[in-house]
Amino acid sequence: MNVNDVMTTNVITVTENQTKQQAARLLSEHRISGLPVVNDRSVVGVVSEFDVIGKEGRTVGEIMSRGVISVTPDTDLEEASRILVHERIKRLLVLDQGRLIGIVSRADQCPRCEARIVPASSEQVPPGS
Numbered sequence: 001m002n003v004n005d006v007m008t009t010n011v012i013t014v015t016e017n018q019t020k021q022q023a024a025r026l027l028s029e030h031r032i033s034g035l036p037v038v039n040d041r042s043v044v045g046v047v048s049e050f051d052v053i054g055k056e057g058r059t060v061g062e063i064m065s066r067g068v069i070s071v072t073p074d075t076d077l078e079e080a081s082r083i084l085v086h087e088r089i090k091r092l093l094v095l096d097q098g099r100l101i102g103i104v105s106r107a108d109q110c111p112r113c114e115a116r117i118v119p120a121s122s123e124q125v126p127p128g129s
Contacts, residue, residue, distance in 0.1 A: 003080050004073035007094050007102035013038045014047060016061030023060050024052045034091050036100055037064045043093055043100050070095045073102065080104055 013036045014023050023035060027049055037045040037060055045064035055063040070093040071080055080092055084106055094102035 001077045002073065003071050003075045003077060003092075003094055003102070003104050006077065006108045007073065007104045008108070009102045011036060011100060011103045013100070014060050015039065016044060016059060016064070018060045020052055020058060020060065020063060023047050027052065036068075036093055036103065037061070038100055042098055043068055043070070043095065046091075046093070048090075068093055071104070072096065 012026055012030055012032065014026065016037055016039065026035060027033065034046055034048040036043055037047055045061075045066045046068055047060050047064040051063045051065060057063040069083065069087055069089060071083065073094055073096060075094075083092060084090070091103055091105040093100060094104060
């Protein structure tokens with residue numbers, strides 16, 4: 001199975017110019033922990049709950065993390081799981097030729113076996129992930 005089989009394609013995003021409060025509202029309303037930051041569907045960063053509550057700044061562009069870890073739609077699920085665990089992150093952006101087409105997270109399930117991509121664990125995830 002590949003990332004394409006489990007990824008969410010209706011991705012909620014923000015732009016660099018949106019306010020920190022707008023990002024916080026989206027995170028809360030959709031019960032998610034992070035948002036891709038895009039400029040015309042090109043990814044420029046990610047803003048997480050930690051960024052919103054733990055960093056100074058008024059706009060998403062001032063608080064977002066710029067180091068984005070991504071995969072392609074044909075990345076094997078085992079590889080995506082390894083990346084999520086090894087990099088200690090909660091989500092992977094799915095890019096096709098540099099354009100955001102989806103997102104896969106630790107909470108996503110394999111439709112065939114209904115197992116989580118990354119099993120729940122007591123592992124602590126560092127802030128900003």
